[in-house]
Amino acid sequence: MSVPTRTERETDLLRTETAPVRRTLPPWVPYAVLAAAIAVGGAAALAGVSAGLGAVLTVVLYAACVVTVSRLVEGPRKAKDRVVTTVVTSAFLLALVPLISVLATVISRGTARMDVEFFSFSMRGVVGEGGGVYHAITGTLMITGLATLISVPVGMLCGVYLVEYARGKLAAVITFFVDVMTGIPSIVAGLFAYALFALILGPGVRMGVMGAVALSVLMIPVVVRSTEEMLKLVPNELREAAYALAVPKWRMILKVVIPTALAGIATGVTLAIARVIGETAPLLVTVGITQSVNLNPFDGRMATLPVSAYYQYVNPGVPPDPALDRAWAAALLLIIIVMALNLVARLISRRFAPEAGG
Amino acid sequence: MPLSETPSAVARPRPRAGDRVFAGLSTGAGLLILVVLAGVAAFLLVEAWPALTAPPEEVPGGRGVALYVWPLLFGTALSAVFALLIAAPLAVTIALFVTYYAPRALAQGLGYLIDLLAAVPSIIYGLWGFTVLAPATVGPSGWLADNLGFVPLFAGPVSATGRTMLVAILVLAVMILPIITAVVREAFRQVPRLHEEAAHALGATRWEMLRMAVLPFGRSAVIGASMLGLGRALGETMAVTIVLSVSGGVTVNLISSGNPSTIAADIALQFPESTGLAVNTLIASGLVLFAVTFAVNMAARTVINRRSEFSGAN
Amino acid sequence: MAKHIQVKDLDIYYDEFLAVQGVSMTIEPRSVTALIGPSGCGKSTFLRSLNRMHELVPKAKVEGQVAINGRDIYGNNVDPVDIRSEIGMVFQRPNPFPTMSIYENVAAGIRLTGARMKRSEIDDLVERSLRSANLWNEVKDRLHKPGGGISGGQQQRLCIARAIAVDPAVLLMDEPCSALDPISTQAIEDLINDLKPDYTIVIVTHNMQQAARVSDTTGFFNLADVGQPGRLIEMDTTAKIFSAPREQATEDYITGRFG
Incomplete structure (x- = not known):
């Protein structure tokens, strides 16, 4: 790298004042994207697509948007990290689906005969x-x-x-x-x-x-x-x-x-x-x-x-x-x-x- | 302050006798484990013997024990292997989530939620699979048959009830998920903190840290845990019995109504109504199941134990 | 009551490893004998071979003779359990039984061995033992609270009370103050002095001032090099050891030149 000229250094200094050198997404961004994705997925579900498909749509949409933004702002390594975070979190949520479904089914169907007899x-x-x-x-x-x-x-x-x-x-x-x-x-x-x-x-x-x-x-x-x-x-x-x-x-x-x-x-x-x-x-x-x-x-x-x-x-x-x-x-x-x-x-x-x- | 008039005069019971009895009892209990395992094999063999030696045409199905068991063994392996293919990757990511991604305060509670999946009795998974999951798969299965019909797994025609091998596989996957997750989590917990910190100190992102420090460390645990899960899926009975609509053919078609049964499900379905040689035949198939799961479990434990020897974490 | 101990040519092994070699000594009754020496010189190992606790380590063994009032404790037909009822032991870290109350801890030696005693006799015994351990006044109002709920120094005195409640002739103490603060240490040292007229006390300590304060006789253990067995270098009255030892190594050690 060549020795920076004075003007370059000045612009560098200016930049550090307005934005950090290692740029990261503000913490609210993923949440905002998530909210938007949920809104789209929910709308799709309401419009007649099945609930499962709506959920898939939400996750894919969220991942795509966050990765794109992160790649532009934070670079590819951080973007990859965010993909993995999304995948890992959705895997966990996916595992909860059968648990909740089982419990809900058993409770809703089982209560009919919970009587003294x-x-x-x-x-x-x-x-x-x-x-x-x-x-x-x-x-x-x-x-x-x-x-x-x-x-x-x-x-x-x-x-x-x-x-x-x-x-x-x-x-x-x-x-x-x-x-x-x-x-x-x-x-x-x-x-x-x-x-x-x-x-x-x-x-x-x-x-x-x-x-x-x-x-x-x-x-x-x-x-x-x-x-x-x-x-x-x-x-x-x-x-x-x-x-x-x-x-x-x-x-x-x-x-x-x-x-x-x-x-x-x-x-x-x-x-x-x-x-x-x-x-x-x-x-x-x-x-x-x-x-x-x-x-x-x-x-x-x-x-x-x-x-x-x-x-x-x-x-x-x-x-x-x-x-x-x-x-x-x-x-x-x-x-x-x-x-x-x-x-x-x-x-x-x-x-x-x-x-x-x- | 002299205490001399106190207890040394008091008679002590014969400690030797008590020690010998207690040591004998507990050693006996230890040996009993080996005796029971040997007994399982021996008693099953004795009760299976009449079927193994009977003329083939007297065995149910009329073609001998081997040909009776073969399609069942195929169905057993098919359902267990596919269940494992679904559950293992999911379990590893869930273990990663609970150990590294979930907020510290919640991690234990979330892990407990996953453990609850293992607490649900299998009969309930069966009822749920039959009433909820099976109907829900009819639509997607149709889509699979239409668009991926050239793959033998999705050849169709699609079952109208949804009581297919696919649903059995999904239910089994849910059931073995917590078992694999628990073992993998335990392995991740033993990853030396220093390795993780070293990776972070090099400027790694969380994912890079996991790839550098955690996943290599957990590899053999993942293998061992998967085999444990496989063993469990091979022997799972009630969920498959209820969910699967059986026709006995040998096919890899996962979404049609013509499904091979599994050994365990076949025993549960037939045993209560069977007498005579049919019982012996079922016990012979149970012996095969025992041998297969025993081998899988032994291999799994060997892998897991070897890991703990080499981990050096302690 | 208090008995004398005679040790002759004692070799102590861990499996094949010779940890302590050729120790001979006489321990007088109604006295305090201190064993000092650098870490790893085998003094604790030696102490544990005096009540056959050493053999609880898998593959550990002992050769030679230890006689209590003339009876060889390693002789044939000697039950180690009987030996331990005659020789009490206090450990480095206070170890009251966590599931038992203070009262039950003191009575543990009686209750756990299955001896039958009347309730009033046990009450008596507990009080006497706690008084002997200078602990009665501090705990008499909470005898039925958990034994783990008192301070470290009190726990250690509780362990001493527990040890003397079975009426041993000998008390072995393995660095009994190393986990305690100075005030608690003082209390234990006072207690050792009070107990001296009734017991044969052997104490292992890292603290030379403590050895000088509490003991009548001092034995110095040392090892030639790492991997070599520990040996008894010199044993004499405490006054002699600390003022005019015969061996150079002893002098080096007590003047703090090594160890």
Whole structure:
């Protein structure tokens, strides 16, 4: 570059006064463009194009305008950055569409049957309108409860083994297969429970406890992982303090380590319950469906919320509407339970986590 | 201040016995994991055996287990692979958004919203896919058939109900999205802050920083996470069962009404009504599904674990 | 009550690595023995081998003899858990159990070992231990508040109360004041003096003034070079070590010429 003449330098100085040398778009510009794009997209949607197409139009229009302006003012590198920002943000918003759509659909369709009868009656002898899911609620609670009873001790003990006892190869192998076990398809877990009981009790067997075993296969790895992670967070100093007080290892684990990690483990267990309580496939092949209340998990078929929603939907009868209403109401109830469990899990971890830190 | 008259006289319980019992119990629980996995394979094999050894004409479909499972395996792979092709890029961009673009104060909440997608039970995705998504795809599918009909995927004729492979793929994509996002986010969180700052200090824009410092670091996590998602999509049952209208042919046509079923959906549809050898056949197909997902998950975990060994972030 | 400790030719290993070599010493009852030396010289490792805490590290091992009142703690058929009930330990950072109250922390040694005691006896024990640790007056109104809710210095005295509640003969202290402010340190040092008539106290410290203030006997640990094992260079009355040490290395260290 040549040495600037005096006049050039003067114009440079002048320019820095009016506009910065590294020029950036004023912060309001993207928002203004966005507003304009939304207006155009909205107008298109109102004019008869579908809402989805309107949204696509909005995003494309916004991206095109911002990039053009940015390229002119800020240069190509900044323009590219703005493209990526737009893409990344719209990807996130796109992912929210199904979530919102699912929730809206379930709520709008499910509320029709959120009545007292729905919660207090079974489907025994019900044809057409009326009936409820009382039998399915008791079934779901019993089977999930049994699965929790099986999974929590096994899962916690396995987590304790991995953190407090395991050394070397076996630990690595078990950790690896716990992760792999997380990926077992739920239907395969169901078939496993069926095959296990069919070998003992003969083919065609259906019992509540079979469903609990199937759900345990899905639940145990989740409980193991959360126990393991929480136990690892317990400071070693506390173990040493207990050892120095002449506490045997098993009491140290039971009375010091586990209580310290308990909130975290409870969170993990709650999330594990939330994961399996909506499972349909494994129960379909192990527990089946029935129209009446069955409180004995060792004797015959039981109804559960997800499976009864499924059957209300596939065999609605004539006219189909009462059954479909029941299916949606069961779905809504299920989603409320799952969301509530998730919320409870967050609350437990938020409420107790700081205390565990010391 | 002497404390001598206190507790050393107090009898202590036999610590040795307690230790041995507790160590035994927890070791047993650890081994039980391996036993259960082996048990899944063993019991499925035992119950599948009659179908595997039966004369082909007695197996449902009349042509033996292999030919019974093959179209289902094809449908399973087709739906899972396409679902992955949609979900993986989307999941990576969402992970980028939550980690690097969302306002700090909102990031955790927004991540939680994505996690909620994983909390919705699959039966609900099925009902939603059937009632909302399927009808919504009929129009666009018609457009695809008219304008891109020369691509085998969109050959048509378009299904009138929308209960097509395309809808099954979209629903599966939504379902595996949060799983992939969670693993990728975790990897991005471990990117050393110093690398990011180094990139910023060189005058990089945010996107240039991500390309220089973050994406290379997260590459194998993305691969591992995608395989996890694939495993999940392969085994997903209820959503596909409800959404897909099945005719059993082997075709890559995504928008017609003649769709291959998937192993999992086929089991869910047939199992409750089946007896005898039909049950054994379904369990044999379940064994195939177990083997496939087990292999995919093992590969995924190997990739993810190798990454954490080499990351050097800790 | 207080017991004497005899150490003979003690080698301490981490896996294959020899961390401390050939230590022999006698620790007198009803006295305070300070162990000083530069970082990494093995004094904490040595301390932890006196109550068999060292072996909690995977693959760690010990060769040689440690005898308490003549009984070898590394002998066959000796349960490390029993040994630790006789030898209490206080750590570098105060570590009260976060899930327990102050009261429960003091009673932890009794409750966690599953010993049965009447409620009133435990009440007594807690009060006596807290009084012994000079903490009673400060916490008597909030015995059932969390043990983590008091100041660092109070937490450390709580840990001392917890240790003496199981009535040990020996108290090992691993840099008990290194995480504390000067006032809390003063309180701990006063406490050590008060406890001396009833216990055998061994304290590891980085602070030479502290060793000079609280101890009767001082042992100086050093290592020849990085990667070499630590050794006991010299051990004598504290007055002697700090005024007229026999070894040049000791003098260099206490006059601050290195370490």
